[in-house]
Amino acid sequence: MLDDSDRRLLRQLQNDPAASLQALAARSGVSVQFATRRLDRLRAQGVLRGQRARIDWRALGYDVAVSLRFTIDKTDPRAFEDFLAAARAVPEVVEIQTFLGRVDLRLSVVARDLAHYHEVYRHRILALPHIAEIEALMQVATLKTDERLPL
Numbered sequence: 001m002l003d004d005s006d007r008r009l010l011r012q013l014q015n016d017p018a019a020s021l022q023a024l025a026a027r028s029g030v031s032v033q034f035a036t037r038r039l040d041r042l043r044a045q046g047v048l049r050g051q052r053a054r055i056d057w058r059a060l061g062y063d064v065a066v067s068l069r070f071t072i073d074k075t076d077p078r079a080f081e082d083f084l085a086a087a088r089a090v091p092e093v094v095e096i097q098t099f100l101g102r103v104d105l106r107l108s109v110v111a112r113d114l115a116h117y118h119e120v121y122r123h124r125i126l127a128l129p130h131i132a133e134i135e136a137l138m139q140v141a142t143l144k145t146d147e148r149l150p151l
Helices: 004-015 021-028 032-044 079-088 114-125
Strands: 064-072 093-098 105-111 131-138
Touching: 004 021, 004 032, 021 032, 064 079, 064 114, 079 093, 079 105, 105 114
Parallel strands: none
Antiparallel strands: 064 105, 064 131, 093 105
């Protein structure tokens, strides 16, 4: 599916997503026209799904990060959908993941400080429907975060 030119372009794009097309092409050893065609093809194939800004929540004053693991009470057939809809409406929830196994979902929650987290937890998280069990993990440090693939 990917040839060496595609891999070089994707490596350069991962290393510097804000680079100009001219810079990406030069660093990849291809012409701008070739890079344009290849990147367009990768977008059409769904390999490239767009570019995004990565925000450092701590730099914006959100010093608390908590991972909440939920087991849902699935006696109601709509439990999962109801929970997801309600969780999406909580502004401090920055990520939602689903799992197979004992844990059904994980929410990543950010807050300005512990008092703010306590407020979010008591009034928004505990109000989510169909919760059977919650486990909270307070983030102490991020040791590695990298979405780049070894291309």
